[in-house]
Amino acid sequence: MSIRMRAKEQSGLVTVKALVKHPMETGQRKASDGSLVPAHFIQQITAKANGEIVLEAQWSPAVSKNPYLAFQYDGKKGDTIEIAMIDNEGKTFDGKGKVK
Amino acid sequence: MNRREFLKKAGFAGMLAAAVSAGLTFPKKVWAAWNEQAFKAKKTPDALNKVYGTDSLTDSDKIFMQTPDIAENGAVVPITIQADLPNVESISLLVDENPTPLAAHYQIGKGLRPYVSTRIKMGKTSAVHAVVKADGQLMKATKEIKVTIGGCGG
Numbered sequence: 625m626s627i628r629m630r631a632k633e634q635s636g637l638v639t640v641k642a643l644v645k646h647p648m649e650t651g652q653r654k655a656s657d658g659s660l661v662p663a664h665f666i667q668q669i670t671a672k673a674n675g676e677i678v679l680e681a682q683w684s685p686a687v688s689k690n691p692y693l694a695f696q697y698d699g700k701k702g703d704t705i706e707i708a709m710i711d712n713e714g715k716t717f718d719g720k721g722k723v724k
Numbered sequence: 725m726n727r728r729e730f731l732k733k734a735g736f737a738g739m740l741a742a743a744v745s746a747g748l749t750f751p752k753k754v755w756a757a758w759n760e761q762a763f764k765a766k767k768t769p770d771a772l773n774k775v776y777g778t779d780s781l782t783d784s785d786k787i788f789m790q791t792p793d794i795a796e797n798g799a800v801v802p803i804t805i806q807a808d809l810p811n812v813e814s815i816s817l818l819v820d821e822n823p824t825p826l827a828a829h830y831q832i833g834k835g836l837r838p839y840v841s842t843r844i845k846m847g848k849t850s851a852v853h854a855v856v857k858a859d860g861q862l863m864k865a866t867k868e869i870k871v872t873i874g875g876c877g878g
Binding site: 637648650652667668673676677678679680681682683684685686687688689691692693694695696697698699712 | 758759763799800801802804819822823824826827828829830831832833834835836837839840841842843844845846
């Protein structure tokens with residue numbers, strides 16, 4: 625799985641923290657030969673809890689390299705969390721886990 | 725055969741096939757269009773217009789931003805936004821002085837708390853806005869974050 629995630633429940637509140645490896649290039653950085661490194665960044669994120677979409681997000685390349693995302697919802701231990709991301713090149717990233 | 729050899733043999737295609745059959749990869753057609761006009765806008769009011777249809781916002785003291793006052797490394801600035809408001813529909817993050825101010829936009833689905841945390845790049849010292857749409861109203865909180873070393877890599 626390309627998205628690493630931790631989901632913990634405390635007093636009915638689930639906090640999900642996710643990390644994915646991605647260069648998140650802005651398209652403004654110059655390589656050592658002076659040429660511009662093309663923009664390459666995650667554009668969209670969808671997160672589901674027990675099959676229902678809880679979050680949809682859109683990112684710009686201003687989100688840092690190896691992006692971090694955290695969100696919270698009212699849930700319980702054993703809930704299934706699925707996160708999917710797609711970048712501007714159409715590459716997809718997935719993560720799935722259970723709330724502890 | 726050890727794990728490394730096994731993975732080499734199975735190959736990327738094998739892994740992808742397994743992932744698709746496990747229903748993990750979301751088909752491309754479910755993705756809504758990325759709001760290109762909003763993300764390419766060069767000034768905050770333009771970006772707001774492209775996202776919400778207006779750039780008129782009310783200041784709210786119920787939006788909390790957890791940010792450093794000074795970002796030593798502009799490439800990684802941690803930002804957490806929480807809104808103590810009912811029926812939050814979306815949260816956006818904008819950095820006035822970035823080449824394209826709209827950094828991120830979150831649609832808060834049913835059951836989700838109005839809380840998001842992420843890390844962003846900042847080119848230089850700038851006002852950073854957390855814009856929240858709740859009950860059809862647009863509100864914001866703003867923090868000025870000083871940047872010592874810019875993070876846009878230019």
